[in-house]
Amino acid sequence: xxxxxxxxxxxxxxxxxxxxxxxxxxxxxxxxxxxxxxxxxxxxxxxxxxxxxxxxxxxxxxxxxxxxxxxxxxxxxxxxxxxxxxxxxxxxxxxxxxxxxxxxxxxxxxxxxxxxxxxxxxxxxxxxxxxxxxxxxxxxxxxxxxxxxxxxxxxxxxxxxxxxxxxxxxxxxxxxxxxxxxxxxxxxxxxxxxxxxxxxxxxxxxxxxxxxxxxxxxxxxxxxxxxxxxxxxxxxxxxxxxxxxxxxxxx
Amino acid sequence: xxxxxxxxxxxxxxxxxxxxxxxxxxxxxxxxxxxxxxxxxxxxxxxxxxxxxxxxxxxxxxxxxxxxxxxxxxxxxxxxxxxxxxxxxxxxxxxxxxxxxxxxxxxxxxxxxxxxxxxxxxxxxxxxxxxxxxxxxxxxxxxxxxxxxxxxxxxxxxxxxxxxxxxxxxxxxxxxxxxxxxxx
Numbered sequence: 266x267x268x269x270x271x272x273x274x275x276x277x278x279x280x281x282x283x284x285x286x287x288x289x290x291x292x293x294x295x296x297x298x299x300x301x302x303x304x305x306x307x308x309x310x311x312x313x314x315x316x317x318x319x320x321x322x323x324x325x326x327x328x329x330x331x332x333x334x335x336x337x338x339x340x341x342x343x344x345x346x347x348x349x350x351x352x353x354x355x356x357x358x359x360x361x362x363x364x365x366x367x368x369x370x371x372x373x374x375x376x377x378x379x380x381x382x383x384x385x386x387x388x389x390x391x392x393x394x395x396x397x398x399x400x401x402x403x404x405x406x407x408x409x410x411x412x413x414x415x416x417x418x419x420x421x422x423x424x425x426x427x428x429x430x431x432x433x434x435x436x437x438x439x440x441x442x443x444x445x446x447x448x449x450x451x452x453x454x455x456x457x458x459x460x461x462x463x464x465x466x467x468x469x470x471x472x473x474x475x476x477x478x479x480x481x482x483x484x485x486x487x488x489x490x491x492x493x494x495x496x497x498x499x500x501x502x503x504x505x506x507x508x509x510x511x512x513x514x515x516x
Numbered sequence: 517x518x519x520x521x522x523x524x525x526x527x528x529x530x531x532x533x534x535x536x537x538x539x540x541x542x543x544x545x546x547x548x549x550x551x552x553x554x555x556x557x558x559x560x561x562x563x564x565x566x567x568x569x570x571x572x573x574x575x576x577x578x579x580x581x582x583x584x585x586x587x588x589x590x591x592x593x594x595x596x597x598x599x600x601x602x603x604x605x606x607x608x609x610x611x612x613x614x615x616x617x618x619x620x621x622x623x624x625x626x627x628x629x630x631x632x633x634x635x636x637x638x639x640x641x642x643x644x645x646x647x648x649x650x651x652x653x654x655x656x657x658x659x660x661x662x663x664x665x666x667x668x669x670x671x672x673x674x675x676x677x678x679x680x681x682x683x684x685x686x687x688x689x690x691x692x693x694x695x696x697x698x699x700x
Contacts, residue, residue, distance in 0.1 A: 281541060281542055282542075284541075284542035284543060285542045286542060286545070286548040286551065286552070295547060295548055295551050296550075296551065297550035297551050297553070297554040298551075298554060299551055301548075301551055301555070303548075303551060303552050303555050303556075304555045307555050307556065307558075307559040308559075310559065310563075311559060311562050311563060311566070314563055314566065314567075315566055318566070318567060318570075318571035318572075318575070319566060319570050319571050319574075322571065322574050322575055322578065325574065325577070325578050325581075326578075327578075327581065327582050327585055329578075333578075336571070336575060337575055337578070337579065340572065340575045340576075340579070341579075359572075360564065360567055360568035360572055361564065363567055363572065364560060364563045364564045364567055364568075367563060367567065368559065368560060368563055384552075384556070386543070387542075387543050387552055388543050388544070389543075389548070389549045389552040389553060389556075390552055390553075390556050393552075393553050393556055393557075394556075397560075451543070455543065
C-alpha cells in the first residue's frame, strides 16, 4: 500500500512515515513514559491552548483584542453548542467538552504544519477520546436516570411487536458509537495527510514541472484546513448529542 | 505488488520496504499505544485544569462584566434621553409662556395706543368743529358786509347812472328799487 518503486532511480513514496512514532531522544524502545513526538506535539497543543485561552485573555479587556476575541468566540461557540444540543442541565460538563474540542482542533491544525506530527491521526488517541465520552455518557446516564436509562433502547412510540427488533438495533448502534466516533476523526485526518504526502512524492519525482501535483497538494490542503475544523466540530457536537441521550433518555 | 518478478536489487529493496510499511501501519503498531495513551491522558488533564481553573472562569467573568457594562450603558443612555426630553419640554413650555406674554404685551400696547388715538381724534374733532364754527361766523359776517357794500354801491351807481342820464334821482325811490332788486 505504501511504498512504490519507479525504476532504478528508486522513487519511493512513504505516505505513512509521517505517522511513525519515534522517541525524541535516542532510538530505544518506546515505553509508556518515553518522550516521543507524540509528547512533543501534544505539549505544543497545550502551549497553543494556553497562549490563546490564558495569555490571550490576560488583559480581561471589556473591548477585546484579537486573541481575546478568538478565545471568547471559542468559548461562546462550545458553550452555546452544549446548551442548545445537550440542554441547559449539561453546562456542568462544559469544561470537559471544551477540553475535548480545544485539544482536537489544536492537534488538527498543528498537524497541518509541514513536517509536523498529527496526534489525532492515531486511532489510539481518538479511541481513548471516544471511549472516555462513551463510558462517561453511559455512567452519567445510569447515575442520573437509574434503570430507566435503558428506556433509551426501548422505543415506546413504536408498535409493541417491533420494539424488540428496534431494541437490538438501538443497542448495536449504541455500542458502535465509540467506534464510528473515533474512526471518523482519525480516518479523516490520516487520509488527508496521506494523500498530501502521495502528491508531494509525485511532485518530488517530477521536479520543476510538477504543476499538477502541486496544484493538487494545494487543493487537498485547503480541504484539510476545512476538515481539521469540521472534524473537531463533529466530534464535539456528537459528544453533546450522546450527552443529551444520557441526560434525557426518553425518545 | 506482491507478485512482482523483477530481479533488480533496487526493486527487491523497494519490495521489502513496501512489505514492511504495509505490515507496519504506524496507527496499528500496538507497542506504541501505551505511550500515546499515557501522554494523551497527561495532555487532557493539563488542558482540563488550565481551562477549568483559569481560562473558562476568566472568560465567563469577562463576558458577564461586558454584559453588565452594556446593560449599565444602555440604562445610562436611557436616563440621559429622559433628561433630554424633560429639558426639551421645559424649553417648549418656556417658549409658550414667552409667546403668551408677548401676545399680552402686544394686546396691552395696542389698547393703550388705541385709547390715546381715540383721545387725540376726539380732541382734533372738537378743534376742527370749533374752527369750522368760527369760520362760519366769519363767512356770515363777510357775507353780511358784502351785501351792505353791494347795496351801497348799487344805490350809488344807480344814482350816478340816473344823474348821468339827466334824471333827478330820488334817494328813497332808488333805495327801495335796489332793495327790491336785490331780494329778487
